[in-house]
Amino acid sequence: MIRSLSIAGLCIWAAFSLSLCASDTAVAGERVFKGPVEARVLDVLDGDTFVAEAHVWPDQFVRVNVRIRGIDTPEMKARCDVERVAARRAREVLAQLLEPGTVAISNIGSAKYYGRVLADVITPDGELLADILVAEGLARPYQGGHRAGWCG
Template structure:
């Protein structure tokens, strides 16, 4: 099987597998290096977007993508401070993604909600997760305990020093 066909086949299996809870456990281990070209369909919040990934010519897969290595405050917040921070993170992510298409890399299945986990770069090469970290709108996240956004809000200097970066 040609390398490009094998890549497309693996990506489809990974993306479809992430849609089913039992299969997502199996799909969580393998990773696809990428890059995979994609168009933003919707920015859900400060760390999740919906994309149409161009897996091979004339073939598109629509999937939710959680940004690897970061955690943003939740829009369905427990307090006003978290909700305000969540809106700011989503607004900035939307602005970072406005200029055009993106690429996904380091793609794997995610443990929740049938989405994939990936790094996301803009057309000009900006790593949006790192940009949000530098600006203090999100914190580094290694998949463990989430930050209590109602007690503390990150600053540009402390955002990257949280729980790690594996995502």
């Protein structure tokens, strides 16, 4: 009887562990949740970060700052007027793109600073938000490391 309980327990543990592994993946060596997760946009902080309420389980929501994976935009607290103007423009356009209110976030990992998550963000039209911002000239591709300045 004890042996059958321990085998059953081992099977349950193995199934649970496999389900966790199936939902996680690696992006550039970091542990991420594959998703997608539906998220309602609450506020736009700058050109590459917004506040969202992610629907993680039935009737369970998490409020989180989401940094868009793969891009860098000008900083709101910039050292020069050119970057400040570009930062405001990037934030305005991001707010317009997110205006419908709900996006899907995927490949969700922890961002390096400020308690944010880093994620791919997919618009209701199925487009990657990062690609749109780069195509509009409001963001640069960025995969970590040293960032190029915006002040010229």
